[in-house]
Amino acid sequence: MTSRNLVGIAGICATLWLAGCGDDTTGMTDPHLEIQAATVETAALAAEVRQLAAGSGINSLQRPAPVRRELSLLGQALAFDKVLSGNRDISCMTCHLPKLGTTDARSVAVGQGATGLGTGRVHPQGKFVHRNAPPLFNLHAMPLLTWDGRVFRDGKGVVRTPGAPLLASQRAVLEFGTLSALGMFPVLSRSEMRGDAGNELAAIPDSLHQRTWKFLMRRLGLIPEYRTMFESAYPGQSFDNMNFAHAGNAMGGWIAAVFAFSNSPWDRFLAGNDDALTEVQLRGAKAFLGTAKCAQCHSGPSFSDGKFHNVAVAQVGPGFGNGSDGRDDFGRMRQTGNPAHRYAFRTPPLRNVELTAPYGHDGAIVDLRSWVDHYSQSATKLRAYDPTQLEPLLQGTLLPTAEDILLTRDSRLRTLVLQPQTVDEITEFLKSLTDPAARDLRTVVPVRVPSGLPIDDLP
Numbered sequence: 001m002t003s004r005n006l007v008g009i010a011g012i013c014a015t016l017w018l019a020g021c022g023d024d025t026t027g028m029t030d031p032h033l034e035i036q037a038a039t040v041e042t043a044a045l046a047a048e049v050r051q052l053a054a055g056s057g058i059n060s061l062q063r064p065a066p067v068r069r070e071l072s073l074l075g076q077a078l079a080f081d082k083v084l085s086g087n088r089d090i091s092c093m094t095c096h097l098p099k100l101g102t103t104d105a106r107s108v109a110v111g112q113g114a115t116g117l118g119t120g121r122v123h124p125q126g127k128f129v130h131r132n133a134p135p136l137f138n139l140h141a142m143p144l145l146t147w148d149g150r151v152f153r154d155g156k157g158v159v160r161t162p163g164a165p166l167l168a169s170q171r172a173v174l175e176f177g178t179l180s181a182l183g184m185f186p187v188l189s190r191s192e193m194r195g196d197a198g199n200e201l202a203a204i205p206d207s208l209h210q211r212t213w214k215f216l217m218r219r220l221g222l223i224p225e226y227r228t229m230f231e232s233a234y235p236g237q238s239f240d241n242m243n244f245a246h247a248g249n250a251m252g253g254w255i256a257a258v259f260a261f262s263n264s265p266w267d268r269f270l271a272g273n274d275d276a277l278t279e280v281q282l283r284g285a286k287a288f289l290g291t292a293k294c295a296q297c298h299s300g301p302s303f304s305d306g307k308f309h310n311v312a313v314a315q316v317g318p319g320f321g322n323g324s325d326g327r328d329d330f331g332r333m334r335q336t337g338n339p340a341h342r343y344a345f346r347t348p349p350l351r352n353v354e355l356t357a358p359y360g361h362d363g364a365i366v367d368l369r370s371w372v373d374h375y376s377q378s379a380t381k382l383r384a385y386d387p388t389q390l391e392p393l394l395q396g397t398l399l400p401t402a403e404d405i406l407l408t409r410d411s412r413l414r415t416l417v418l419q420p421q422t423v424d425e426i427t428e429f430l431k432s433l434t435d436p437a438a439r440d441l442r443t444v445v446p447v448r449v450p451s452g453l454p455i456d457d458l459p
């Protein structure tokens, strides 16, 4: 007998729909019948959850298209190689550490110029980058990237990157759409990778992004191993005719290939296995998909509607240049200019979310249960936000903007109140979205990279 059946029995006895249970005065019950009834109840709950999930389009996740081995190997090398950063001191994977669920366990990331990794990473001037580093899981299924969606496909399916437009010749290289384009951007950012001084990339004016990409290709071309790797990844093409989109595309392909995870308990449940979720997780799923309204935004196989909403998250960290002193982050309004989109951020996908704390665009909430609980009376929660949950250097960065944020809060949250037990159950349900294979990503780290620079990896 599983513990789920035991829990179920109590519920059934309470509803008295089975003879010989709660109203039994003789004390003679039939344990066999009770177990059967519990199973029936669980099966009914499971059926209901499946139906609700289908209604929200939360079906099983498609695997990514196969990625050719040579391209993936090139992408892996580039993603771990600090040669892509101005001062050769940081790689993509410094912020998206495999051992930390492809993030860095920080509220907001710590970029170039710093030393150490994860919670031990320190910048000499205490600098942070603008936002929380999101995980790299299942991004083949997320057409719209970054917290404010500035890497996206337009109505005609063309990849758009408004901050730094691509040439048609670069777009032609992108086999994995927005994911191929994304990797071209961290190298442009001074705080993330390029640096403010001390190297030929930092000396380039911000407006000349094509020149930065050209100089990076020049750097890579000085390493014979990279020339060979690029030419094997793109058969029939000469390195000298390639551009940085070829590098971005390789990293995008590698990310799509190695970080796709769709064998969670939830997936096994969707495939028909009622025992894959615990009774508590099933109740959490029912709330998530129904009364708690979560699935009204966290819909589809990735648990994201690919839209933008303001869910009343406090603003902490250095911000993104908005507001009177530049310390605010207007979110989606940065892209659309529409004041109604102020403080709206992309609904993040939720698979493996258990592994990727802190949460939200600025990591303002540091653990999963607190994030779920935040949705209950979120106005009160925002007004009473406690910055002492943050690391010391960020505690003083909380902006006093709660009332502004509440002006554009999503109307679905206005009356939402969740009982503590429901918060517990939803949190348990979210843990059923973890693919056990995502807990150990050691094998994605290469032993060396072509530049010979050291690889950032946690012990």
Ligand code: HEC
Pocket (backbone or CB within 6 Å): 079, 084, 090, 091, 092, 093, 094, 095, 096, 109, 110, 111, 112, 129, 130, 131, 132, 133, 134, 135, 136, 139, 142, 144, 145, 146, 147, 148, 179, 182, 183, 184, 185, 186, 187, 191, 192, 193, 251, 255
């Ligand atoms: C300094 C830390 C840092 C480095 C280095 C870094 N990233 Fe990120 N990454 C971030 C942050 C922060 C964001 C969110 C950006 C935003 O929303 O404005 C992000 C976003 C992303 C996303 C989008 C994820 C999503 O769900 O939308 C991908 C993919 C990604 N990074 C891949 C890379 C690659 C590839 C590189 C190297 C070329 C890289 N990152 C380097 C911190 C970093």
Ligand code: HEC
Pocket (backbone or CB within 6 Å): 288, 292, 293, 294, 295, 296, 297, 298, 308, 309, 310, 311, 313, 344, 345, 346, 347, 348, 349, 350, 353, 356, 358, 359, 360, 361, 362, 371, 372, 375, 410, 412, 426
């Ligand atoms: C109105 C749309 C909406 C609803 C309803 C909603 N969410 Fe969210 N969710 C979002 C957005 C948008 C964010 C990111 C907010 C930010 O960064 O400022 C988010 C973030 C999250 C995160 C953090 C993920 C990460 O990677 O940082 C979790 C976990 C989460 N939501 C779970 C839930 C649960 C559980 C519910 C139901 C109780 C729910 N959401 C209801 C839109 C929504």
